[in-house]
Structure formats: C-alpha cells, structure tokens
Amino acid sequence: MSDSKHSGERVELPAAARSGTVCTASDYDGMYARSLDDSDSFWAEQAQRIDWVAEPTKVADWSFDPVAISWFTGGTLNICHNAVDRHVAAGNGARTALIFEPDDPDGTVRKISYAKLQRDVITMANTLKKMGVSKGDRVTIYMPMVPEGAMAMLACARIGAVHSVIFGGFSPEAIAGRIVDCRSDWVITADEGRRGGKPIALKKNVDEALDKVPNRGVLVFRNTGCPVTMVEGRDHWFHELSQDVPDDCPCEPMAAEDPLFILYTSGSTGKPKGVLHTTGGYAVWTETTFRFVFDYRENEVFWCTADIGWVTGHSYIVYGPLLNGATALMFEGVPNWPDHDRFWQVIDKHQVNIFYTAPTAIRALMREGNDHVTRHDLSSLRLLGSVGEPINPEAWRWYHDTVGKGAIPIVDTWWQTETGGVMITTLPGAHDMKPGSAGKPFFGICPQLVDGEGAVLEGEAEGNLCITRSWPGQARTLYGDHDRFVQTYFSTYPGKYFTGDGCRRDDDGYYWITGRVDDVINVSGHRMGTAEVESALVLHPKVSEAAVVGFPHDIKGQGIYCYVTLNAGEEAGDALTAELRQWVRKEIGPIATPDELHFTPALPKTRSGKIMRRILRKIAENEFASLGDISTLADPAVVEALVAGRKAR
Numbered sequence: 001m002s003d004s005k006h007s008g009e010r011v012e013l014p015a016a017a018r019s020g021t022v023c024t025a026s027d028y029d030g031m032y033a034r035s036l037d038d039s040d041s042f043w044a045e046q047a048q049r050i051d052w053v054a055e056p057t058k059v060a061d062w063s064f065d066p067v068a069i070s071w072f073t074g075g076t077l078n079i080c081h082n083a084v085d086r087h088v089a090a091g092n093g094a095r096t097a098l099i100f101e102p103d104d105p106d107g108t109v110r111k112i113s114y115a116k117l118q119r120d121v122i123t124m125a126n127t128l129k130k131m132g133v134s135k136g137d138r139v140t141i142y143m144p145m146v147p148e149g150a151m152a153m154l155a156c157a158r159i160g161a162v163h164s165v166i167f168g169g170f171s172p173e174a175i176a177g178r179i180v181d182c183r184s185d186w187v188i189t190a191d192e193g194r195r196g197g198k199p200i201a202l203k204k205n206v207d208e209a210l211d212k213v214p215n216r217g218v219l220v221f222r223n224t225g226c227p228v229t230m231v232e233g234r235d236h237w238f239h240e241l242s243q244d245v246p247d248d249c250p251c252e253p254m255a256a257e258d259p260l261f262i263l264y265t266s267g268s269t270g271k272p273k274g275v276l277h278t279t280g281g282y283a284v285w286t287e288t289t290f291r292f293v294f295d296y297r298e299n300e301v302f303w304c305t306a307d308i309g310w311v312t313g314h315s316y317i318v319y320g321p322l323l324n325g326a327t328a329l330m331f332e333g334v335p336n337w338p339d340h341d342r343f344w345q346v347i348d349k350h351q352v353n354i355f356y357t358a359p360t361a362i363r364a365l366m367r368e369g370n371d372h373v374t375r376h377d378l379s380s381l382r383l384l385g386s387v388g389e390p391i392n393p394e395a396w397r398w399y400h401d402t403v404g405k406g407a408i409p410i411v412d413t414w415w416q417t418e419t420g421g422v423m424i425t426t427l428p429g430a431h432d433m434k435p436g437s438a439g440k441p442f443f444g445i446c447p448q449l450v451d452g453e454g455a456v457l458e459g460e461a462e463g464n465l466c467i468t469r470s471w472p473g474q475a476r477t478l479y480g481d482h483d484r485f486v487q488t489y490f491s492t493y494p495g496k497y498f499t500g501d502g503c504r505r506d507d508d509g510y511y512w513i514t515g516r517v518d519d520v521i522n523v524s525g526h527r528m529g530t531a532e533v534e535s536a537l538v539l540h541p542k543v544s545e546a547a548v549v550g551f552p553h554d555i556k557g558q559g560i561y562c563y564v565t566l567n568a569g570e571e572a573g574d575a576l577t578a579e580l581r582q583w584v585r586k587e588i589g590p591i592a593t594p595d596e597l598h599f600t601p602a603l604p605k606t607r608s609g610k611i612m613r614r615i616l617r618k619i620a621e622n623e624f625a626s627l628g629d630i631s632t633l634a635d636p637a638v639v640e641a642l643v644a645g646r647k648a649r
C-alpha cells in the first residue's frame with residue numbers, strides 16, 4: 001500500500017486475483033489501445049459472442065455533431081434468444097439462470113434453470129401476444145423484484161415490444177406521466193409487492209394511474225394473493241390468460257438499432273427523460289462489460305442488489321448476466337430487514353461469489369457494527385462491486401476489510417442510465433485499487449476533462465467529465481424527443497457527450513468522480529432532479545415557491561433540502577412540514593421524500609429574478625463562510641435570515 005498526496009492511497013490487487021483472470025494488466029493495456037486505434041475490429045470481435053440472425057455489415061457509424069448514433073448496422077438479432085434460448089440449445093438448459101431469494105427469510109427460494117426460464121418466457125410472450133401486444137409497442141412493467149419481472153422484460157424483447165420498467169416505489173402520478181410520455185398502451189404488474197415485511201400496493205397504484213391515462217390492457221400476476229379490483233375488458237390475470245397459449249414462440253428478429261427499452265431517469269428539468277436503448281449495441285455492451293468487469297467464471301453466483309426498475313438491474317441482473325449464461329441472484333428484500341445482517345446471510349446461504357451493491361447500503365450496514373457481518377461465512381466471495389455514487393474511502397475500507405476480509409478486489413464502477421453499462425472501473429485481475437476512485441476507462445471509452453469554457457484539460461486535472469467517442473451501449477435518444485437528447489448531452493460541449501459529472505484525473509490516469517455538477521442530486525444512489533421535487537412542492541396549494549438542493553447525508557450520500565415560501569396568510573409549522581413531505585411522496589414516490597423543509601419568507605434572487613442556488617447549496621451544507629459574492633442579490637438580507645434559520649435547525 002502506498003500513499004501519495006495527488007494520486008491517492010493505492011491498494012494492491014491480491015496476488016490470487018491476478019491468476020486465472022479474463023484480463024491481466026498487460027491484456028488491458030493492449031486491448032484498451034486496440035479498442036481505440038482499431039475500434040471496428042475490436043468491437044466486431046466482441047460482437048462475435050452474440051448470435052446474430054444476420055451479421056452486421058458495419059460496426060460503428062456515429063457522429064456527435066449532428067447527433068446520430070448507430071452500431072452494428074445491418075445486423076439482426078434477438079436479445080432474448082441470446083440471453084436464454086441459445087444457452088438451452090448449447091446443452092446448458094439445466095444450469096440455474098435465476099435464484100430468487102424472497103423478502104421473508106423463511107419464504108420459498110426459487111431456482112430457475114435456463115430451460116425453465118425459456119418455457120416461462122415463451123408462455124409470457126404468447127400471453128402478451130394474446131392480450132394484443134405487438135412488435136414496437138411500448139409495454140410498461142411495474143413489478144416487484146420477483147423472477148416474473150425479469151421474465152416480463154425478456155418476453156417483451158422476445159416479441160420485439162419495447163419495455164419501460166418503472167421502479168415499484170414510484171407513485172401513480174409518476175406512472176401516469178411515464179405512460180403518457182412513451183404512449184404505452186400496456187402494463188404488466190402484480191397484485192402486490194413486498195419489501196422489508198411491508199406490502200406495496202402495485203395494482204392499486206396502476207389503477208390510480210390508469211384513471212388518468214386509459215390503457216388497452218393490464219396483465220396482472222398473482223404474487224401475494226391480496227384482493228385487487230380487476231377492470232372488465234382491461235385487466236387480465238396472467239394465470240388465466242396464459243391458459244392454452246402455444247408452447248413455442250419464435251424470437252422476433254430485430255434490427256440492431258431497433259429499440260429494446262426505455263428507462264426514465266431524472267434530469268435538470270422537471271420532466272423525467274425517457275432514455276432509449278437499442279438492441280445490438282446494448283447486447284454487445286452488457287455482455288462485454290459483465291464479462292470483463294466481473295470476470296465471471298462458470299457456475300459462480302452473481303448478486304447485484306439493485307432493483308430491476310433501475311438501469312443497474314436491467315444491465316446486471318437481467319441482460320449482462322444472462323447473456324453470459326451466468327447464475328444471477330434476485331433479491332426481493334432490503335438490507336436491514338428482519339435484521340441488519342440480511343445481505344451477509346444471503347451471501348452465506350447462496351454461496352455468492354460476486355456481490356455488487358451501492359455505497360448507501362454499505363454505509364448503512366457499516367454503522368450497525370461488524371458482528372452482523374462476522375457471524376456469517378462469507379468465504380464464497382471472490383469479488384465485490386460498488387455502483388451508484390462516489391464511495392467514501394471509509395466505507396470502501398470497511399467493505400474491503402470487513403466484508404472482503406482484505407483479501408478480494410473491489411470494482412467501483414462508474415456509469416449512468418444513458419451509458420447502458422460500466423464505463424470507468426478497475427478490472428479485477430488487472431488494476432490496483434484506490435479507495436474512492438472508479439479507476440480506468442473500460443474498452444472503447446475515451447473520457448475527457450474540460451473546464452467551464454470547454455477547454456480540454458490534460459494530465460492530472462479536475463473538470464467536467466465528457467466522453468468524446470461513442471460506445472456500443474450508448475443511449476441513442478430520448479424517446480420522442482431527439483432535440484432534448486441533443487440539448488441535454490451534446491450542447492454544453494459541442495461534439496462531446498457531457499455526463500453531468502465532475503471528475504478528477506490523477507497522475508496514474510485514475511478517474512475520481514466528484515459528483516453531479518448540474519441540478520441533479522444523488523440520493524442513496526438514485527438520481528433525483530431538484531426541479532422534479534420543486535414542481536411537486538409548488539403544486540401544493542399553500543406553497544408559493546420552492547428551491548431544492550442536495551446536502552451531505554451520512555447514509556444517503558446526499559439528502560433533499562427544500563426551501564419553501566408559502567402563500568400569504570399560510571402558517572409554517574410541524575403539521576405543514578409533515579403534510580408537504582407526504583405530498584411529495586405521493587407526487588413522486590418515497591425516494592423523493594424531503595429530508596429538510598426550510599420555510600423562508602423569501603429566496604435569494606438576483607435582480608433579474610433568478611434564484612441563486614449556489615448560495616442555497618452552501619447554506620444547506622452549513623458552509624456559511626464560503627457563500628461567495630452576494631452583492632448581486634436583489635435583497636442580501638434574505639441570506640442572513642436563511643443562515644440564521646439553518647443554524648437554528
């Protein structure tokens with residue numbers, strides 16, 4: 001272990017990790033160079049691990065100015081065939097594809113082989129067809145973390161329908177907004193979900209959403225068996241509609257650039273963005289990143305703790321692992337129920353080899369003490385992963401020393417919904433680690449740091465993180481709004497993809513993500529647009545104005561801090577605080593619940609009326625000494641009142 005002021009602490013890769021790896025340090029250097037210098041042949045080679053119905057005639061075909069991105073043009077394929085059928089055809093049907101660990105530790109574990117997965121996906125695909133779904137239709141999936149959620153995605157992909165998975169924690173309003181945005185006529189849901197011992201009223205939320213936006217059909221799984229209302233002609237029980245469907249269903253051949261899925265994520269403006277991924281590039285990217293980043297070895301158990309409602313679940317519970325013929329664990333529960341040892345107990349129970357989770361979970365579990373970890377046998381673990389937000393070195397240390405017993409590598413993987421898969425990480429058999437740094441660019445990735453004016457920063461530097469070349473898994477557009485796609489990602493620094501993240505590169509060429517530089521905050525590894533929370537707050541009849549910023553939070557990474565001004569005559573107080581928290585939960589969902597509500601008679605504004613967020617951020621962070629220039633404010637006294645209010649909290 002060495003220490004350097006500029007390049008951070010270096011934790012050497014254990015010798016055992018370097019042997020038998022898919023990619024050594026020198027492999028990485030050669031492959032990375034080739035992935036840029038001879039990009040087409042590099043990606044054509046990776047693409048050979050995919051079964052194509054028709055081989056691509058061109059590998060990369062893209063421009064960032066104007067923005068048009070295509071990969072594997074001329075190729076046709078079906079990702080469900082690649083994730084499921086081909087493994088069965090190759091004689092691996094008996095291999096376990098999914099292990100389901102239920103919320104309740106005493107509940108029933110399910111082990112689903114590739115052959116069973118194929119049969120179940122075929123049944124579901126034919127049921128969707130029977131309901132009326134056809135190629136190109138958008139299908140909303142609002143499911144609990146049960147295998148049927150993954151099967152629903154695969155069934156859509158099989159018949160060429162475009163899935164739009166909505167995280168089970170989102171509200172009816174959020175569901176309705178997403179259904180309208182992508183004009184989705186179909187919903188797949190379940191009666192109810194469970195998490196941490198509590199029920200989640202999925203079907204009821206769908207019903208409320210569909211009161212606003214009528215739909216053609218809803219396919220409902222019986223999960224907990226709770227009573228639900230079924231709307232005649234619209235709602236179908238899966239177990240009824242699936243009776244008598246045929247037991248074969250050919251995989252629809254899709255053009256490489258045919259849409260595979262839409263996934264909504266937050267941006268700087270109020271309206272969520274429907275990030276669109278297409279079939280061929282995403283398949284190659286998730287297959288390749290999974291293979292190299294997790295160095296997956298046959299028969300290992302891989303566990304990614306994300307929900308399938310997030311991109312991490314799409315790429316590393318469903319597509320990446322299954323494309324590799326891996327065994328993926330799907331967990332319905334939460335890390336701290338019934339007790340704080342649930343993760344460690346599951347690792348022991350299922351002999352998990354690769355464990356991939358988020359810093360927020362690590363921090364929360366670290367706080368509960370080591371006994372929860374040490375009372376379980378974690379010796380099956382070979383590799384640990386982190387994703388979603390920067391991991392603070394203290395949490396990294398604990399993860400490494402207490403969970404990994406100091407003996408196994410950690411991959412800290414930086415990526416985004418828009419990138420489809422991992423972009424910056426160390427590779428587990430190739431690179432030493434640095435706590436807090438994601439590491440090196442993955443194959444084909446060309447990161448660039450620029451200053452506020454767009455000047456390129458070379459060598460050791462800190463700036464805004466851009467990517468200068470396309471990669472196969474890149475989002476192609478925002479559904480139905482290509483202008484917004486161009487505007488959001490390619491207009492700040494024309495000709496480059498701007499990630500929205502700040503970043504430092506050290507003298508070893510390691511990248512250190514410093515967090516978002518736009519009005520997006522990262523709450524427990526989930527992206528939240530401050531504008532979304534503001535829009536929700538101002539919908540409340542008593543609220544006049546709201547400004548929302550992030551502030552440091554021990555567990556969540558960032559918490560949600562809301563400054564609120566009320567309409568004349570309205571009284572601030574505990575009751576209204578509770579009411580507004582509840583209001584935002586209802587509008588967006590529990591993940592958007594404000595941590596702090598700060599009532600103020602006025603917000604700091606420039607003379608032209610623009611809210612000075614920089615100042616609000618500093619006050620929320622308790623950084624009163626560095627408020628910067630406040631002379632341009634219309635009324636500088638507002639700041640004093642806000643500081644006093646913050647100190648009093």
Ligand code: PRX
Pocket residue numbers: 265311312386387388389390391412413414415416417418438499500501513515516522525526527
């Ligand atoms: O700010 C970065 C942070 O999460 C953002 C992407 O969020 P989302 O699209 O929801 O995808 C999350 C899972 C891929 C990024 O812009 N982020 C993600 N991973 C890391 C990270 N920040 C630092 N280190 C990471 N490993």
